[in-house]
Amino acid sequence: MxxxxxxxSSxxxxxxxxxxxxxxxxxxxxFGSDIEMKSGEEFGSDDEENYSDNGSSTQGIAEPMTDMEKxxxxxxxxxxxxxxxxxxxxxxxxxxxxxxxxQDLDKITKEDKEECAYDTVKDLEQYLTMVVKYQTDLLAKNQNVKMIDKDKATMLTNKLNHKDFEHVLQAHHESFKPYRDETIQFWNERTKLASGKAAKSDFSAFDQPTLLQIDQIMAxxxxxxxxxxxxxxxxxxxxxxxxxxxxxxxxxxxxxxxxxxxxxxxxxxxxxxxxxxxxxxxxxxxxxxxxxxxxxKVDTRSTKGRKLRYTVHTKLMNFMAPNDQSSWFDEAKQDLYNFLFGKKNTG
Structure with a gap:
């Protein structure tokens, strides 16, 4: 978890x-097509220099985003x-x-169902592998997330079994956590400045930083x-x-x-x-x-067995009462039952 x-925490x-x-x-x-997540302003390398004709050097910096792009x-x-x-x-x-x-699978599992259960587990593993692969690709494309080896993580994701999912998800969580905390802290301060709450001195619990509130809840x-x-x-x-x-x-x-x-x-x-x-x-x-x-909706009178509990079953679809095709009369059926159970005819 x-x-x-x-x-x-929510x-x-x-x-x-x-x-x-x-x-x-x-x-x-x-759902529409996959939306490409764009990062903020991207800056060029500080060490790279572009030399002009007159010999002067300038650092290559990408142009800032316009209001329309934002x-x-x-x-x-x-x-x-x-x-x-x-x-x-x-x-x-x-x-x-x-x-x-x-919940008790031992009572309902039969030997003839083991093959079906095995196929179901394999299908679930393929689905989880696909989801983890998408998560790995998203993390690898984000330059702000520091992964140990993005190429190695992508290669290992392609050959996972059910025992490796927990470790891979934990590694993804640890890699994404610094970027998540930094983003939450940035927008927390940004919204405080925009709303004017930064100048107020309120000591209530809601004025504490968002990360501090999350840590207190997750304690x-x-x-x-x-x-x-x-x-x-x-x-x-x-x-x-x-x-x-x-x-x-x-x-x-x-x-x-x-x-x-x-x-x-x-x-x-x-x-x-x-x-x-x-x-x-x-x-x-x-x-x-x-x-x-x-x-x-709580019925206070239904406690301690004072009210009969029942569940209404849904109506049967395409149901027809049996049609008796027997040629026996009621008297013949009654004689048969009397003979089987040893009852003597009184009439």
């Missing part, structure tokens, strides 16, 4: 106990972040279904991991009794509070630039529906 420090600042919202409320959007970079970064956020929202349903899978990492292993929403695990257990279950990963925060921000960002009154009304109804579903 080392590659998701920011997500775990969970500690949000209220828990919210019910999961269906992803069908979000309009499906197709605006394009900001738009590209925002689109890239929106695509990542939409991908996280779409993965929520898959994550919720994965939490309902049976007790064990407790944060346990908060993601608590069953928050209502779902049934196959093979387990039907009950919402608040104890820690290491076989699940439930971050509904963080997911609801992302979903709320996504909807609000999409409605910020809308000026049409009809679309605004539609988005407002969607937000109201989201808020109403986020409130958990």
């Amino acid at each position: 080392s590659s998701s420090d920011e997500e775990i 969970n500690d600042e949000m209220d828990s106990g919210e019910e999961m919202v269906s992803n069908d409320e979000i309009d499906s959007e197709e 605006a394009k970079v900001v738009i590209a970064h925002k689109e890239f972040y929106d695509n990542l956020l939409l991908l996280r929202i779409k993965l929520q349903k898959c994550l919720s279904l994965a939490n309902t899978l049976p 007790d990492k064990t407790r944060l991991i346990e908060r993601t292993q608590i069953k928050r929403s209502k779902y049934c695990i196959v093979g387990n009794p039907e009950s919402i257990n608040t104890d820690v279950d290491q076989e699940i990963f439930d971050d509904d509070d963080f997911y609801h925060k992302l979903l709320r921000d996504y909807i609000e960002n999409k409605t910020a630039d809308i000026t049409d009154s009809f679309q605004l009304g539609k988005q407002w109804l969607q937000l109201q529906k989201l808020r109403s579903k986020m409130k958990r």
Whole structure:
């Protein structure tokens, strides 16, 4: 769990106990092509000199970015972040279904299913290898991220097994961490200067540097991991009794509070630039529906066995009652049953 420090730290600042919202409320959007992430101003080498005709030497420095180029970079970064956020929202349903899978594999695994399980593990390894390779390529293209050997890291990524994923992800996290901290600190100071908060002397916890707040939250990492292993929403695990257990279950990963925060921000960002009154009304109804579903409905009279608990099954599709083609009459069937069970006819 080392590659998701920011997500775990965000969970500690949000209220828990919210019910999961269906992803069908979000309009499906197709992901565009890969967006090329551009860095800031690139400077030439200080040691390289360009000599002119008159013998004078000048250092080669790249021209600074214009306002139009900066605006394009900001738009590209925002689109890239929106695509990542939409991908996280779409993965929520898959994550919720994965939490309902049976946990005791020894009881349900059969010998004839071992080959199928082996093929599934191989497919997952190929998918994870592809994701790690994309992550390695992104880190290698970023000049601000200092990796030990980018060519060697790219070569090792092509031949990974399930035992190497944890080490590779840990190495990527350690390589990206200095650049991440530097970027967070830079924009934290930049926003303080823009909003005028730097001149105020407020000793509240929110005026502390962002990195300091993250470090304070991540100090007790064990407790944060346990908060993601608590069953928050209502779902049934196959093979387990039907009950919402608040104890820690290491076989699940439930971050509904963080997911609801992302979903709320996504909807609000999409409605910020809308000026049409009809679309605004539609988005407002969607937000109201989201808020109403986020409130958990608790029946105080259903405790201590005072109310029967049941689950409504979905309707059967293409179901037809059996058609009896037997030529026996009811009297003949009754005589057969009486003969089988030793019952004498009274009539």
